[in-house]
Amino acid sequence: MKLREFAQQLGLSPTTVSRALSGYPEVSEKTRKRVAEEATRLGYRPNINAVRLATGRAGAIGVVMGRSGEFHFSEFMGGLAERLGTEDIDILVSPMDDKNPTGEIQLYSRLAVSGRVDAVIVHSPEPNDERIALLHKLGMPFLVHGRSDIDVPHAWLDIDNEGAIRRATSHLIDLGHRRIAMINGRQGRTFSLHRDKGYRDALQARGLPFDPRLVAHGNFTDELGFRFARSFLEQTPRPTAFVAGSMMTALGIYRAARSMGLEIGREVSVIAHDDVFPYLTAENMVPSLSATRSSMRAAGARSADLVLQLLSGRPTEEVHELWPVELILRESTAPPPEGA
Amino acid sequence: MKLREFAQQLGLSPTTVSRALSGYPEVSEKTRKRVAEEATRLGYRPNINAVRLATGRAGAIGVVMGRSGEFHFSEFMGGLAERLGTEDIDILVSPMDDKNPTGEIQLYSRLAVSGRVDAVIVHSPEPNDERIALLHKLGMPFLVHGRSDIDVPHAWLDIDNEGAIRRATSHLIDLGHRRIAMINGRQGRTFSLHRDKGYRDALQARGLPFDPRLVAHGNFTDELGFRFARSFLEQTPRPTAFVAGSMMTALGIYRAARSMGLEIGREVSVIAHDDVFPYLTAENMVPSLSATRSSMRAAGARSADLVLQLLSGRPTEEVHELWPVELILRESTAPPPEGA
DNA sequence: GCATTAATTTAAAACGGTTTGGTAAAATTC
DNA sequence: GAATTTTACCAAACCGTTTTAAATTAATGC
Numbered sequence: 001m002k003l004r005e006f007a008q009q010l011g012l013s014p015t016t017v018s019r020a021l022s023g024y025p026e027v028s029e030k031t032r033k034r035v036a037e038e039a040t041r042l043g044y045r046p047n048i049n050a051v052r053l054a055t056g057r058a059g060a061i062g063v064v065m066g067r068s069g070e071f072h073f074s075e076f077m078g079g080l081a082e083r084l085g086t087e088d089i090d091i092l093v094s095p096m097d098d099k100n101p102t103g104e105i106q107l108y109s110r111l112a113v114s115g116r117v118d119a120v121i122v123h124s125p126e127p128n129d130e131r132i133a134l135l136h137k138l139g140m141p142f143l144v145h146g147r148s149d150i151d152v153p154h155a156w157l158d159i160d161n162e163g164a165i166r167r168a169t170s171h172l173i174d175l176g177h178r179r180i181a182m183i184n185g186r187q188g189r190t191f192s193l194h195r196d197k198g199y200r201d202a203l204q205a206r207g208l209p210f211d212p213r214l215v216a217h218g219n220f221t222d223e224l225g226f227r228f229a230r231s232f233l234e235q236t237p238r239p240t241a242f243v244a245g246s247m248m249t250a251l252g253i254y255r256a257a258r259s260m261g262l263e264i265g266r267e268v269s270v271i272a273h274d275d276v277f278p279y280l281t282a283e284n285m286v287p288s289l290s291a292t293r294s295s296m297r298a299a300g301a302r303s304a305d306l307v308l309q310l311l312s313g314r315p316t317e318e319v320h321e322l323w324p325v326e327l328i329l330r331e332s333t334a335p336p337p338e339g340a
Numbered sequence: 341m342k343l344r345e346f347a348q349q350l351g352l353s354p355t356t357v358s359r360a361l362s363g364y365p366e367v368s369e370k371t372r373k374r375v376a377e378e379a380t381r382l383g384y385r386p387n388i389n390a391v392r393l394a395t396g397r398a399g400a401i402g403v404v405m406g407r408s409g410e411f412h413f414s415e416f417m418g419g420l421a422e423r424l425g426t427e428d429i430d431i432l433v434s435p436m437d438d439k440n441p442t443g444e445i446q447l448y449s450r451l452a453v454s455g456r457v458d459a460v461i462v463h464s465p466e467p468n469d470e471r472i473a474l475l476h477k478l479g480m481p482f483l484v485h486g487r488s489d490i491d492v493p494h495a496w497l498d499i500d501n502e503g504a505i506r507r508a509t510s511h512l513i514d515l516g517h518r519r520i521a522m523i524n525g526r527q528g529r530t531f532s533l534h535r536d537k538g539y540r541d542a543l544q545a546r547g548l549p550f551d552p553r554l555v556a557h558g559n560f561t562d563e564l565g566f567r568f569a570r571s572f573l574e575q576t577p578r579p580t581a582f583v584a585g586s587m588m589t590a591l592g593i594y595r596a597a598r599s600m601g602l603e604i605g606r607e608v609s610v611i612a613h614d615d616v617f618p619y620l621t622a623e624n625m626v627p628s629l630s631a632t633r634s635s636m637r638a639a640g641a642r643s644a645d646l647v648l649q650l651l652s653g654r655p656t657e658e659v660h661e662l663w664p665v666e667l668i669l670r671e672s673t674a675p676p677p678e679g680a
Numbered sequence: 681g682c683a684t685t686a687a688t689t690t691a692a693a694a695c696g697g698t699t700t701g702g703t704a705a706a707a708t709t710c
Numbered sequence: 711g712a713a714t715t716t717t718a719c720c721a722a723a724c725c726g727t728t729t730t731a732a733a734t735t736a737a738t739g740c
Contacts, residue, residue, distance in 0.1 A: 002695095002697085003696065004696080012719080012720090013720045014697080015719075015721080015722095016719055016720070018697070018699085019699095022698085027717095028717075028718060028719090029717055044699060045450070045453055046697060047455055047696050048697095049389055049398065049455055049695085050454050050695070050696035051695080052389040052393075053387070053389040053393045053726065053727080054699080054725055055694080055697085056389075060432070065417065070414060074405075074411060074413040077405065077433060078405065078435075080435075081405050081434070082435055084435060085434075086349075090433070090434070091433040091435075092432060092433075093432075094430065095420075095421025095422055095431075096425075096432075113385060114388050115387055115389060116388055205451075209740090221619040222619060222620045226624060248620060252624075253425055253619070255625070277589045279560060280411075280588060280591070281562065284562055284566060284592075284595070285595075286595050286598060301469060342725095342727090343727060350690080352690090353689095353690045354690090354726090355689070355690055355728085355729080356688080356690075358728060358729085359689090362728085366687065367687095367689080371688085371689090378738065386727065386728095389726080389727090390695090390726035390727035391726080392694055392695095392727090393697085394726080394728040395729095396695075403712065589722090
């Protein structure tokens, strides 16, 4: 059913009906109510594409999805979706071929120019992120999940990675650990750099030396967690504790320790970062995993909020949030064994 | 830049330019080429929303995302995105409040009516799935990832869950297991039913009794894997083998066995279904996990293909694919211990 | 070289809403 | 009670394409 017919049935003009449904003030309360009721009764819904054309708004926000296995992606999306469910705004997922970095910029610029989305969410930014520069130049509203040092104003939502890892590392030092290994995220991402910094600062604060042989970077997979942990544990003297970037990494570390007959929570301590997944919880690991924790789903939901704020005119410079991160101590952390 | 201006610059009518760009035959090769060149040179791109309104096509396919933790979701999406990256088609993710089942039907009907998407992908169908009936009634093209027994024609892509689990179970029986527990997916989903059937048929074929106390249903989480495995293992006599629905479930089973001092691959055998994740691999578990395996990402990519076929007119009845599932034997399966 | 057919191109009508700029009726002011 | 403002509604223009139906130009047949 079209607006025309619907309006006719009500004995009103299309104009009035359109306004009534969009909640404009210049239509009487009585009429508005009648229109709303009849709309649901007769099942009238404005054609979304006509609305989009007329208003110039796309009614969607874009998320670019990398190919590599990002298991936290669906949690973030879930949060986003949860919040956006009540608005009439869609989430548009664009695939990105991350083997081809030029393609990424093209993709963003296509996304921006094409008018498919009103705003974009940028993930895992780098300190000098081309995408941010591009989106700013194109005037496309965007929110960065994470942060960038780039000299371009950008709205962002980030967790305090640096503080979290500093606390985690400090705690391990407090327990008496002296050789603490760090399995971090992908090289070059801001969040990895922040975590590196938290780690180094904690060491430095206690006068412990920084040993590059105890730090590794890579995707958050069980596989890499295992491989790095294994190679670290083969060093002599071996590290007595690990700071890890993700739950999957922690699984790999647990596996590596077991494979070498080392007991987690006694001979090797582990603290990992937990994005809070419904299907794999730090609490339930054996031994239960000490973790820095921040809900990815909550970040998704809040990101939706912030994007909506941007779209309704809140100035970019005002929109940034740095979330504190909990440190939850469980059984995987303990003082190092005597003599280690 | 609008079509009007662009056409004017070329000294052509909007009609001709539009046709040239869409590849219609009634425009000369020479003109077409010129138009294409100038379009890239001047950076003309048709306004997507105008196109959508005029053509009635949305240029997007919809995916409904449940709230509960579905870790395979991002793999499926990744595959979808990978394939759709080359087309000019978007993926629209709609949030679903799965606490409110009525909401789901409303959501689908909104999605269908609103004209936001040209087709929809339905996940985890039930044998008599309301969504399928609805989409059929509304005339919205859709692909079911999975299958349904409903008496409504529907295109689908599914893996041979029944066969996979039958083989897995049979293999365990061949090894000598007699008490085999099954931790399946959510009650009522077609795939769970198929797996149940595969399991029961395998038992029956060898004259083994079906014991409902050895079967559990639930979400694919480490937590449930642990709880169910634990309660099964506390029975006397305890099961000597498990068939599990997911990698996370398998993690839970491993944990449960360990917590009871039982050695996987010796005292307890495990076969799980593996959707193939880059961040957690069956091969790498300790002991390595025997698995029925089928790539979720490949299913996503192929689903995109099939949806495109549907949209280009291939009849629904022709579109269904049943994928065979590999059974990969690793260290987690062995004959039961003597006397068990 | 003219009639006929085929190949190109075009003007104008959708597509289905929103928004601008008014107008008539009702409410308020003086 | 006339003048003014406010309220409630409407006709028509517009958003930027595609597509239908018709017009023009080029090619072919004889």
